[in-house]
Amino acid sequence: LFDLSGRVALVTGGARGIGAAYVRALHDAGARVVVADLLEDEGSALAADLGDRVRFARLDVTDEDGWAAVVADVVAGWGGLDVLVNNAGIANAGPIEHYPRAKWDAVIAVNLTGVYLGCRAVVAALRARGGGSIVNISSVEGMRGSTHLHGYVASKFGVRGLTKSLAVELGADGIRVNSVHPGFVETDMTARIDPSGLPIPLRRGGRPDDLTGTLLYLASDASAYVTGAELVVDGGMIN
Numbered sequence: 216l217f218d219l220s221g222r223v224a225l226v227t228g229g230a231r232g233i234g235a236a237y238v239r240a241l242h243d244a245g246a247r248v249v250v251a252d253l254l255e256d257e258g259s260a261l262a263a264d265l266g267d268r269v270r271f272a273r274l275d276v277t278d279e280d281g282w283a284a285v286v287a288d289v290v291a292g293w294g295g296l297d298v299l300v301n302n303a304g305i306a307n308a309g310p311i312e313h314y315p316r317a318k319w320d321a322v323i324a325v326n327l328t329g330v331y332l333g334c335r336a337v338v339a340a341l342r343a344r345g346g347g348s349i350v351n352i353s354s355v356e357g358m359r360g361s362t363h364l365h366g367y368v369a370s371k372f373g374v375r376g377l378t379k380s381l382a383v384e385l386g387a388d389g390i391r392v393n394s395v396h397p398g399f400v401e402t403d404m405t406a407r408i409d410p411s412g413l414p415i416p417l418r419r420g421g422r423p424d425d426l427t428g429t430l431l432y433l434a435s436d437a438s439a440y441v442t443g444a445e446l447v448v449d450g451g452m453i454n
């Protein structure tokens with residue numbers, strides 16, 4: 216049910232953190248995986264570690280031409296694409312009166328426009344395979360307000376809405392589109408936050424590996440009748 220042998224996946228922001236855990240999990244489930252990221256050293260090292268079913272591609276998710284090139288390359292090299300994981304993201308924060316336009320533009324560009332560009336870039340390739348799965352990484356911050364995080368929150372609510380719209384639009388093509396909403400996960404993004412003060416019923420911060428079961432479920436035939444869903448993986452934090 217969860218076997219991904221013969222499938223081809225692309226993970227943005229796959230060089231480190233949650234994305235790298237996704238790459239390892241997809242690889243271990245049998246898929247061939249493209250690690251698409253800005254971080255060449257980390258991405259190349261991960262690909263080298265996992266072997267010839269994983270390759271690195273340098274991609275800035277805000278670059279439309281970059282998306283076209285990476286998708287064309289994977290289709291030419293591996294014959295098609297079945298799974299897209301839009302995971303790349305950045306976070307910034309600040310009180311609204313001291314939150315410059317540049318910060319807003321940056322977080323919307325990567326976290327929301329990047330997801331739109333990715334979905335748009337892969338539709339033809341997924342359709343050519345008779346369908347596929349798009350997994351968009353939002354956040355619990357895409358489900359509630361959070362002080363000083365307005366740009367990030369807006370971007371993650373946007374990902375949630377985009378996911379639902381595409382689930383409706385692409386269902387007839389057999390393309391499923393779902394969102395994942397992690398809570399606190401220990402990565403470089405959250406390195407300065409101490410989870411011990413957070414109201415987490417499971418009493419610990421999440422680790423990247425805590426997210427991989429949800430991803431394998433959404434990427435595989437185990438979720439064949441699931442689209443437009445939003446899966447919260449947060450230790451019960453926003454319960």
Ligand code: NAD
Nearest residue numbers: 228232233253275276302303304354397399400402403404
């Ligand atoms: P991270 O900072 O460790 O990794 C993010 C990755 O995205 C990096 O490899 C980075 O190089 C890449 N990236 C950033 N901008 C890019 C761009 N323009 N083009 C291509 N790649 C780019 O962060 P993480 O914690 O692993 O976060 C992964 C995703 O999970 C993000 O979308 C984040 O918003 C989301 N998320 C994280 C948490 C958490 O607590 N860590 C919680 C909820 C949601």
